[in-house]
Amino acid sequence: MCGIVGMAGQGPVNQEIYDALLLLQHRGQDSTGMATAESSGVFHIHKARGQVREAFRTRDMRALLGDIGLGHVRYATKGTASNEEEAQPFYVNAPYGIVLVHNGNLTNTRELTQELFSKDRRHLNTSSDTELLVNILGSELQSEIAGPDLDPEQVFRAVGRVHERVEGSYASIALIAGYGLLAFRDPFGIRPLILGKRPAAQVPGGEPRDEWIVASESLVLENAGFEVVRDIEPGEAVFIALDGTMHARQCATNPTLAPCSFEYVYLARPDSVMNGVSVYETRLRMGERLADTVAKYTPAGAIDVVMPIPDSARPAAMQVARKLGIEYREGFYKNRYVGRTFIMPGQAVRKKSVRQKLNAMSTEFQGKNVLLVDDSIVRGTTSREIIQMARDAGALSVTFASAAPPVRFPHVYGINMPSRHELVAHGRTIPEIAEELGCDYLVYQEVEDLKAAIMEGTDLVDLDMSCFDGRYVTGTVSEEYLAWVEGSQES
Numbered sequence: 494m495c496g497i498v499g500m501a502g503q504g505p506v507n508q509e510i511y512d513a514l515l516l517l518q519h520r521g522q523d524s525t526g527m528a529t530a531e532s533s534g535v536f537h538i539h540k541a542r543g544q545v546r547e548a549f550r551t552r553d554m555r556a557l558l559g560d561i562g563l564g565h566v567r568y569a570t571k572g573t574a575s576n577e578e579e580a581q582p583f584y585v586n587a588p589y590g591i592v593l594v595h596n597g598n599l600t601n602t603r604e605l606t607q608e609l610f611s612k613d614r615r616h617l618n619t620s621s622d623t624e625l626l627v628n629i630l631g632s633e634l635q636s637e638i639a640g641p642d643l644d645p646e647q648v649f650r651a652v653g654r655v656h657e658r659v660e661g662s663y664a665s666i667a668l669i670a671g672y673g674l675l676a677f678r679d680p681f682g683i684r685p686l687i688l689g690k691r692p693a694a695q696v697p698g699g700e701p702r703d704e705w706i707v708a709s710e711s712l713v714l715e716n717a718g719f720e721v722v723r724d725i726e727p728g729e730a731v732f733i734a735l736d737g738t739m740h741a742r743q744c745a746t747n748p749t750l751a752p753c754s755f756e757y758v759y760l761a762r763p764d765s766v767m768n769g770v771s772v773y774e775t776r777l778r779m780g781e782r783l784a785d786t787v788a789k790y791t792p793a794g795a796i797d798v799v800m801p802i803p804d805s806a807r808p809a810a811m812q813v814a815r816k817l818g819i820e821y822r823e824g825f826y827k828n829r830y831v832g833r834t835f836i837m838p839g840q841a842v843r844k845k846s847v848r849q850k851l852n853a854m855s856t857e858f859q860g861k862n863v864l865l866v867d868d869s870i871v872r873g874t875t876s877r878e879i880i881q882m883a884r885d886a887g888a889l890s891v892t893f894a895s896a897a898p899p900v901r902f903p904h905v906y907g908i909n910m911p912s913r914h915e916l917v918a919h920g921r922t923i924p925e926i927a928e929e930l931g932c933d934y935l936v937y938q939e940v941e942d943l944k945a946a947i948m949e950g951t952d953l954v955d956l957d958m959s960c961f962d963g964r965y966v967t968g969t970v971s972e973e974y975l976a977w978v979e980g981s982q983e984s
């Protein structure tokens with residue numbers, strides 16, 4: 494994942510983009526960046542390692558002038574988390590000047606790298622797939638230019654060709670200097686992107702014009718007082734011209750919505766609604782279905798209390814307790830100053846951070862048979878530590894339940910779980926995983942139950958469930974590609 498936001502306002506947008514990035518911080522903690530454009534076309538860009546609060550100083554904010562802009566929080570999936578050069582936005586100076594932010598992960602990067610060199614004659618300076626995306630867009634836009642001006646139709650044709658060349662997932666926002674803001678989503682809509690509007694207001698000395706926002710999650714719109722227009726469709730592009738007019742076009746030949754199920758499991762904030770589906774309600778439904786599976790696989794009376802692993806598992810754990818009729822307790826206290834551990838780069842820091850982040854209160858564990866509920870088990874870093882902590886705190890027995898099914902396959906669309914042997918469920922049966930994690934019983938959500946929890950009562954007809962079932966919605970991901978990714982990334 495990663496969090497992205499773009500805004501076309503009636504006045505300066507820097508502060509509102511900053512506020513939006515703070516709200517999207519849970520989607521990426523490696524680096525952050527912002528670009529704004531003045532009406533003259535001049536871009537102002539600031540990007541730095543770390544989180545929003547530490548990366549933007551007052552002087553950086555003052556320099557980000559302009560009524561139109563975009564921002565990004567990065568969780569690296571390609572390239573290197575610590576490389577400041579790969580922080581977003583990415584800039585290319587031709588045609589016109591483009592800055593771009595991207596949430597997602599491209600899967601034909603090797604082919605694109607070769608093509609960009611041999612066909613487009615473009616230089617790449619990093620191993621970021623976002624640098625590829627901005628150059629492909631630049632190249633396709635360049636070949637559309639006929640006269641002195643750029644019109645939205647030309648922009649849409651260029652996006653159509655980006656869809657033909659690029660594979661993988663990409664929700665993206667770009668500024669085109671002197672013209673406007675472009676947002677587009679891959680033909681499967683794997684990563685989220687939502688459009689909002691604030692109607693024109695009278696401004697002293699200015700022409701009233703509608704204000705627009707595009708962002709990864711709906712909570713950003715809500716917070717900034719924008720009304721939700723709609724999710725951007727898979728394959729669709731939206732172009733907001735500098736005068737505030739909005740143009741939209743379907744640019745893909747065969748768009749099919751198959752959003753990433755992991756957004757609902759872990760990535761998104763529960764107070765967001767994605768593709769018309771509430772993340773919070775989905776997590777409640779996951780809990781209800783998980784309760785049935787827990788009842789099926791654990792002996793009656795084996796559990797005294799149900800506890801969530803904060804934060805993401807809370808809604809699911811609450812429903813598990815309610816449905817099983819067992820008391821819900823919070824035995825782990827969370828240090829709010831430690832970020833999300835799963836999206837930290839490097840296994841050593843992730844492991845250390847689990848202990849720093851969570852503390853077990855022995856009064857809650859002493860002499861009890863506990864059921865710990867987490868939203869997912871990926872590498873097993875969190876669950877292994879937590880189970881040991883529960884035992885150290887005096888638990889009689891520890892049952893562990895995951896509200897998501899076993900993660901057995903790499904997620905190539907924007908989650909850094911590249912190496913199959915790092916996944917605790919890869920190549921192991923459930924009893925083997927239980928032994929590996931050190932719990933008495935282990936229960937996983939069934940694949941069909943997760944699907945139903947997300948899709949039930951919605952218009953969704955397909956989902957990307959690849960990390961659970963190995964079916965990649967954009968087409969087969971070759972063994973060769975997976976091996977190459979595993980060999981070329983940080984773990």
Ligand SMILES: O=P(O)(O)OC[C@H]1O[C@H](OP(=O)(O)OP(=O)(O)O)[C@H](O)[C@@H]1O
Nearest residue numbers: 804805833834835870871872873874875
């Ligand atoms: O099996 P693992 O590789 O440890 O990954 C899974 C864990 O990581 C996430 O928590 P995280 O601390 O990132 O965020 P949270 O506070 O939102 O739960 C997730 O909620 C699980 O607890």
Ligand SMILES: NC(=O)CC[C@H](N)C(=O)O
Nearest residue numbers: 494495569570571596597
């Ligand atoms: N998580 C993301 O969406 C990452 C975007 C891009 N692939 C990067 O690594 O910077």
Ligand SMILES: [Mg+2]
Nearest residue numbers: 802803804805
């Ligand atoms: Mg967690």
